[in-house]
Amino acid sequence: MTAIKHALQRDIFTPNDERLLSIVNVCKAGKKKKNCFLCATVTTERPVQVKVVKVKKSDKGDFYKRQMAWELRDLTEVDAKDANKENPEFDLHFEKVYRWVASSTAEKNSFISCIWKLNQRYLRKKVEFVNVSPQLLEELPKAEESVPSGESQSVAGGDEDALDDYQELNAREEQDIESMMEVCEYAISNAEAFAEKLSRELQVLDGANIQSIMASEKQVNILMQLLDRALGEVDNIEGKLLSYEEMLQSVKEQMDQISQSNRLIQISNTNNGKLLDEIQFLVNYMDLSKGHIKALQEGDLSSPKGIEACINASEALSQCMNVTLKPGHEKLMAVKLQQHLFSELRDAFARRLTNHLNNVFVHQGHDQSSTLSQHTAELTLPKHSPLHRDLLRYAKLMEWLKNTQREKYEGLSRTYVDYMTRLYEREIKDFFEVAKIKMAGTSKDGKGKFATLPRKESALKQETESLHGSSGKLTGSTSSLNKLAVSSSNSRRSQSSSLLDMGNMSASDLDVADRTRFDKIFEQVLSELEPLCLAEQDFISKFFKLQQNPTLAQVSIRYSMDQICVCIVFDMVRMMMNKIFQSIETELNSLIALGDKIDSFNSLYMLVKMSHHVWTAENVDPASYLSTTLGNVLVTVKRNFDKCISGQIRQMEEVKISKKSKVGILPFVTGFEEFAKLAEAIFRNAERRGDLDKAYIKLMRAVFNNVEKVANESQKTPRDVVMMENFHHIFSTLSSLKISCLEAERKEAKQKYTEHLQSYVINSLGQPLEKLNHFFEGVEARVAQGVHEEEVSYQLAFNKQELRKVIKEYPGKEVKKGLDNLYKKVDKHLCEEENLLQVVWHSMQDEFIRQYKHFEGLINRCYPGSGITMEFTILDMLEYFSSIAQSH
Template identity: 85%
Template sequence: MTAIKHALQRDIFTPNDERLLGIVNVCKAGKKKKNCFLCATVTTERPVQVKVVKVKKSDKGDFYKRQQTWELRDLTEVDAKDASKENPEFDLHFEKVYRWLASSTAEKNSFISCIWKLNQRYLRKKVEFVNVSSQLLEELPKAEESVPSGESQSVAGGDEDALDEYQELSTREEQDIEGMMEMCEYAISNAEAFAEKLFKELQVLDGANIQSIMASEKQVNILMQLLDEALGEVDTIEGKLSSYEEMLQSVKEQMDQISQSNRLIQISNTNNDTDQNYMDLSKGHIRALQEGDLTSPKGIEACINASEALLQCMNVALRPGHDKLMAVKQQQLLFAELRDTFARRLTNHLNNVFVHQVTILLQHVCQHSELGHDQSSTLSQHTAELTLPKHSPLHRDLLRYAKLMEWLKNTHREKYEGLSRFDVFEKFATLPRKESALKQETESLHGSSGKLTGSTSSLNKLTVQGSNSRRSQSSSLLDMGNMSASDLDVADRTKFDKIFEQVLSELEPLCLAEQDFISKFFKLQQHQTMEESDGGTPSRIPPQDMVRLMMNKIFQSIETELNSLIALGDKIDSFHSLYMLVKMSHHVWTAENVDPASYLSTTLGNVLVTVKRNFDKCISGQIRQMEEVKISKKSKVGILSFVTVFEEFAELAETIFRNAERRGDLDKAYVKLIRAVFMNVEKVASESQKTPRDVVMMENFHHIFSTLSRLKISCLDAERREAKHKYTDHLQSYVINSLGQPLEKLNHFFEGVEARVAQGVREEEVSYQLAFNKQELRKVIKEYPGKEVKKGLDNLYKKVDKHLCEEESLLQVVWHSMQDEFIRQYKHFEDLIGRCYPGSGITMEFTIQDMLEYFSSIAQSH
């Protein structure tokens, strides 16, 4: 191994300025043995680079070559496999794991020890050694660790011992050696003489050093004496500092006592100032609380300032023990008496204000109630009068007391709750009424909903007459006399829509304004309030729930009256549910955008459920009417009534639901209705005795297809295509079946010919069949001269005219289709004659031109 090591150093590493420090003979573990050498090297130039080099013999075997090189700083882990047993395997973890098998365990351990020493000396990032014996990982000498890495980390030796003993010369040392060697010309040629000269000079220097040390002994003694004197002075200074510290400690205690006395004096002065400043209510405030004017703006402002000052005095945070002072107790009793006195005055005044405001509101309602109770007036006349009284002036007058209500809420919870329960409205409802109309309006009013109730009462008094049509008549609503509902047009139906929209438009701002007033007046925006539960014990209720309770007391009849109005509209005309669904959905959406938790949003949402239920009932009713349709056995069917009703419904719905929020509900209803229409058209067509089934299907599906094409309802595109398909199929079926009658024998003859061909008889041999020979063919053709054909077509035209209805106007379409089908059959007959009777010279008694003239003249004559 030593010879190989010297050879590698000479041939491979010396030319690259590298030193070989460790070597191991290895092969890759688990593979066919191909020996190579792993070498640990360092560069001789700074900065020092440490590498692991893989060296292998050339294929010819006469020299070594470098195969692969890794930087030691890229090595992350060395795994010796087993630290207690001898094992020649080990792993080196670079960018990937390299597994090696050493020729001996001793070589492996020597190489790993060399790697560990190089890692400790040259690398900041330490390599992790796994399964390595602690004996191999010996610490480097401390003297070597103290050497700066930049000056003493090159390697001079050629083996592992040299790694620990070698110390690189510094630059200055190199210069000194070079200068010394230049002074002696024979330094290189005669090394022994040069070394002897250096030894003599070293002895001279050693003698000079000893003399210098002996000469400086006196000065060392003087220095030691000075140090002893300095230590004595230090002891003296420390004694003086200790005495000073004792004096400062006594001064500190005295200053602490003075500071404590000053603090007590300051606290006493502060307490006196607090009692004087914060528990002293001015005479002006006391006078305002006792007899202040609660009707004028200035008086209200003075009462507000006085109540706030009183509350501030009552809430002063007293020092511990101050509450036992007689002066403080007297002030507290005075404040409590002032609080109770002002609370009673404020409560009585607000009750009087409430009663006065309600009286004004009732007077306004009574002035407009005559129109609502006029039995002869029509709803068209009511439309212009459907207005609700505005409460903004009343709110403005009451909001002046909002801060006082907040004070009452913070000081007298019971009186505040008495006002928040609106007892004044319950008491006012018991007052005597001289006129029944005023009583009805007041009872329905119950907090500003009277005008709406009066309007719906007028609606409920409308005379609604029943009829056999799908909708009832309403002369009082539409002022249309005894006109049936089936004659109503869109303009007539929109009258109810205008009334319904006006009711909602009047109700919406009133409810929102009332809720906003309640929240501001009773200060329910941020704080929780108290409300007695059923058991009589106070319980916490969130502000939004308290607002909802108050609003329900005021507008408790709104939901009932709206449902009554909805029921009336549905009774007049079930199609009104379309208008109401769109309008109510829009107002619910608007209310939710303003305040999703508002009373109006909740109430309108509940009413919307009723409207949606009526809409679904309208759709179900139409489907039920389709299923109950009966046709006359003596008259032709024509366009079925429910097909016309669907068209009317679709036209009205498209007008109403344009850009509506509830378009999805209409699309679902469309799908249900159209499927019912399709199913019941087929049912009626199958049951029809007077009109052929194909005619019923053709006409009605043509009408449905035309309606859907005109209205362009996107969700019914598939049904529109299906309707067209059914129409064309039954048109073709009706034409083919009808054309078989004018040329019945001729049709039967050629059907027999086609049957023989289908059975395998060759076309040119059909004429040899007894029933289908040339003689029989001529006999059948002679039975259908031009006059007979025209006569048969004329009879066919009359029969088709009897089958078809006038409103759909399909006669000319059917006749033209029959003409095309007749020409097709004629050409088919000629083709069969040419193929089955070749060379016979047999032709039809009439030509295609003759047929065109027959069809044209028949159509013009009728």
Template identity: 85%
Template sequence: MTAIKHALQRDIFTPNDERLLGIVNVCKAGKKKKNCFLCATVTTERPVQVKVVKVKKSDKGDFYKRQVAWELRDLTMVDAKDANKENPEFDLHFEKVYKWVASSTAEKNSFISCIWKLNQRYLRKKVEFVNVSSQLLEELPKAEESVPSGESQSVTGGDEDSLDDYQELNAREEQDIESMMEVCEYAISNAEAFAEKLASELQVLDGANIHSIMASEKQVNILMQLLDEALAEVDTIEGKLSSYEEMLQSVKDQMDQISQSNRLIQLSNTNNMRLLEEIDFLVNYMDLSKGHIRALQDGDLSSPKGIEACINASEALLQCMNVALRPGHDRLMAVKQQHQLFAELRDHFARRLTNHLNNVFVHQGHDQTSSLTQHAAELTLPKHNPLHRDLLRYAKLMEWLKVTQWEKYEGLMATYVEYMARLYEREIKDFFEVAKLKMVGTSKEGKKFGLHGSSGKLTGSTSSLNKLAVQTSNSRRSQSSSLLDMGNMSASDLDVADRTKFDKIFEQVLSELEPLCLAEQDFISKFFKLQHVPTGEGHEVDGNLPSRQVAAGEHRHSMSSDKEVVRHMMNKIFQSIEIELNNLIALGDKMDSFHSLYMLVKMSHHVWTAENVDPASYLSTTLGNVLVTVKRNFDKCISTQIKQMEEVKISKKTKVGILPFVTGFEEFAELAETIFRSAERRGDLDKAYVKLIKAVYFNVEKVANESQKTPRDVVMMENFHHIFSTLSRLKISCLEAERREAKQKYTEHLQAYVINSLGQPLEKLNHFFEGVEARVAQGVREEEVGYQLAFNKQELRKVIKEYPGKEVKKGLDNLYKKVDKHLCEDENLLQVVWHSMQDEFICQYKHFQGLIDRCYPGSGITMDFTIQDILEYFSSIAQSH
């Protein structure tokens, strides 16, 4: 290895100004025959570059050549494979991973140690060493052999040690050394003589420094003498300053006396100013003008000007009472007297205001008797905008009362709710009575059954309404549908116009109730100042209020928020709305259960609208509760229809035709699609569709199985064809799968009916060829069937003679009549079935003729009629009927 190192250093690295520091003999993993050397080198010039060089012998083996070189800074990882066991394998991770196998583990460890040392010395980015023992990384690489270039230090060890003591010269030191070497000509040729000359010059310089120090002693003595003179001058100046200080002491005493006198004068002036400020504060903030006092005592609460004066006076009084007094003010007699005056004015005005508003509320509840005579034609509710407009003038006074006298404010709220509840109850009751009259019929017809009164009061019973509804609808166009026959009255007598009328009336009722409730809720919030959640601090007037009153006010308002108070008031005022709505819904459902579809759509829309305005409002809550009832009626309507399907009985003497609940489903779907075209509750209808169509399918099959007069396939074919046509026409997306199923069932049962019916015109021929096919199936060759006794040519001719053309046509004619009896006229499937039978008959003919050709070859036997004859038979029979 030493000879190799000398050769590599001499031939490859010295010409490139590089030094060889580490070497290892390796081969690639899996290719042990091709050996090469990995060399760790550094450049002799600065900046130092560290490389890993791959060296390989030439093909002739005479010299070495440099093959690949990698920069050490590109090395990311060294993997020694195993830190505990001897293993010659190791990996170097450059841009790609190079896997090597060293000739010995010792060479591998020496090379890895050299790489680690070079990495620690020259690179900022540290290479990751994996599976390498820590002991190996702590030791420097051991020198094996000296560099062949004649250097005194080893490649891997000595040279690295010399690098530890090396200290780089700075630029100035290099310049000085170069200058000295230029002066001395033999500095390079004779280094020892140059060093001796430098030592002698250093001794001369040291002597000069000593002489210079000794020559400066005289100057030091002169400097010490000057310092002594300066100290004497300082002592003189200190004596003069002491005399000046004694002179100023007397002046200081006189100034202190003057300053004390000035402080006393300033303190007196400050006290006078503060006293004046306190008096101004009390006069300015605790004095109520005579005009305000007159307004609070005798102000007119009926006129706009008087109300405005009372508002200004009450606000001024509240400001005076809420003044934040400074410590000690409450002990002044004048302040106590003012507080007593303010309390008396507050209580007196609160009583006047409460009595006046109580009278207004009572008058409104008793005097405004709302009759719906003028509103009966258009079915509208009286508007309370004038009352709200007049009362809102007192809103600020109500806010003042809420802050100062909570008991009286609470009493006014109770009085308002009591009398307005009476007023609204009369109006709403009359409004709903008129709505019911309009739903069931004209007023003349209503009077016959106890529907009379100037206000449209309904005195008759529910059964009277039912009788009236039946009478008024008997004159209209009748629609026969067992699906609509529900309740105590026959809804089948109600046409589309009846339902449209009901829909308009129900929408009108909801449209009138919605603005009425919103207007009243808005008024209550503004008039009673319930927009924000009150706090206990907002009701404390001043420190002189009775503590029990303040505590009671805080306790009451901490119990509920303003929204809850508004909702509680609305519930009491409009407590009859939910009851009347439920009664109206019950009446509509009694008249026609299909009304629940209209009501579900309308009610859902109004609930959605109310929730967008205020999800927690009275209107939203009430309509939501009523919507639950409407949804329940809708579900009951669907359940009733399903129950009616299950109870359908089919006459044994007549043909079935299109089942009544199938046409009923069609009518229901047509109506529902019209009603739910743009409704928010489309999902409810889709769920109902799925339930209904499943029940329809189940009961169609049930009736088909029980049918005696009409074949099962005919019942299934006709009804599923009708269902398929209905679903295709209406294009109900949620029933697309059911539409395909209906088509499939219709097609299957059409084919089954055609096949079963066609066995009758050529019954014996069918039996004969079935026997032929059975023999073939048993293993008899087709050409040998004719040798079977029961299926020889003579038997075949005998069977064919029984079916001449005239007989076939006669049989087909009888078949047409039988099919005509089976099928109903409403579905118009006769021609479809007849055409399918024609195709099936031709297929059978071709099948029979094919069997003859294969099983009786060369016999010349043919049917007595041709395909053209068959087409003519079917056509003439269809035209003759």
């Protein structure tokens, strides 16, 4: 290490006017070991700069180079990792933390000690040394081997020792030395002579000092005498102080007695003040005014002023009873008596309030029942806003009852629910009875409006009561409303709507009127139920103080026997609503079943209306009773809608076609067109459009499959005609309706129509020129077997003579006659309503021309130079087709 220090001093630090004081061989912690040296240096010029320099060998390893340097003043912390155990690791905290591992613990300690010395000597801002042994910071580092004497500067440990002996001269000392050296001109040239002169002057000064001390002995003796005299005075003062202390001792005892007396008086006053505060507290918070007591005992619960007085009195009583007493208050007899008085007032007022509210329920019920008769003839439900308005005056008292007498509060809740259940059940039953009669259309007045049948007609009543079952389904096949609906008009079609009979426009017109009336009645029913339920739920929440947000899951806890019942507040509202309106869902299901039985297409109207009302209710309150109930009923409506679609598909599959008449446009194809028009009108801007789109796809698949099924089974009409006409009609229908979800089916229908049109044309054209077609089919077969086209004429069955013979059989006159017969046959196959005759005839003309050109091409290739041509030309054919079409 000495040789390394010598080399570093010579090659790196001496050229930079620096002295190397300490060195340590290190590598970075946690990385691949690449050794380098950390050097502590000071500059030889003033002001002195202290640095930590990182030095490493060059890549070739033949010399050292200076890599990085840090000012010691930038060092904030030195962490030696462990002050008790030997550990070569240490950290230096500059602008960032540098972690090092020394080659030995001794080198690390020597380097840290040198840093500490330099910090103490040259820096005002002291570096923090962590996990460093105190002994290491107190002792000087051990001297290391010295650099050879040839160097002008020592870099060994002796320099570190010199740091302790060196003391910088101040300005005055420097000035004195300079003055002294100016007096002696040889001070610089002859240092020994100058030193001897200074030694002689020092001896002279020492002698003068000794003489001066000996001359001052007299003054010292005088000073000692003065000190003896001062000691005597001090003894006198101490004696007087002792006498004064004895006199003050008696005064102290008297003052102690006075202080003790004052302390007792202060304690008494404090206790009296606290007692007064306790009395004032009890008087202020546990005293109920006479006016409040009178209101609780005799207050008028039927007048607004009396109710207001009772509310104020009950709130004051609750404050008195709920006051938080301090420890010990409950043992006071006055407090016990007052609490007993409060309990009696509470119980008496709770009984009086409960009895009064029960009477209010009964009284309001009688008033409400008297108004029911005026609503029976109309499709409206009675409004309960007057009842709610009168009862809401007691809402704060109900809240007080809920907080103080839970059992009475719950009893009142049950009473209200039982009463309202009977009232609403009667109203809703009558309301739905009127709705069912209007739907069935059993009676009309002179103006065409539906009138309510008298209640004395027991037969009708018995018939409508059959619709009120617990399951909500129509009971039996003898349903009177069903019979009435069927018998109300001779022109009305059967109750089970079908795509097969929607093509009958006279019946369809009547159905539209019936369905429109049904839609209005169903909408009116839902529109009447919605505000009724919302108003009742709002009243229950306000009157019974159940307005908490259900998402907060706040609970009220009730103790009954030894069980704890945790009730979510919002569930209480729903439970009360379910009890009060328990008949709504049953009646709605019954009404839906009736509408579905009258006309299965009514399920479309019901699905749209019910979906809209469910959506509206969920926007208002997604967890309300109305939203839940309508959602449950919507499931039934959707099930009926799906059943309606399935029934239409089943009826398509059961279609039977007459074997003696041509097929034409199938009834379920035209029925789908009418159904789609009806559905589009109903589902315009509807929330459940997706359900209709799914139904469209199912129905269209069924239409496609059953068209093909009927075409395969048809005996009178060719399969291609059935497919062509019906798919043309389907394509036209879908193109006009522009139903986006059926775009793929529209393209498929066009493709099938085009394919079967082409197939029918090709198959039909083979009949007028049957022999000619067979001849050229044989020619093509020979060519396909490998016979060259120019060699076909050498085949015995297909020589020129045979060709001329076949061509002669089809002169222009015969061709026209055959085409005329073909036109008549096509006319018999096609139906009039689709009007495809001219389209087919024009396609046959194009195909015939194509075949003619094909035959001519075969003659030219297979019979070159024969001069054989057809007996008629293309112009002749165009004239034939045109004249035939005009003649018919």
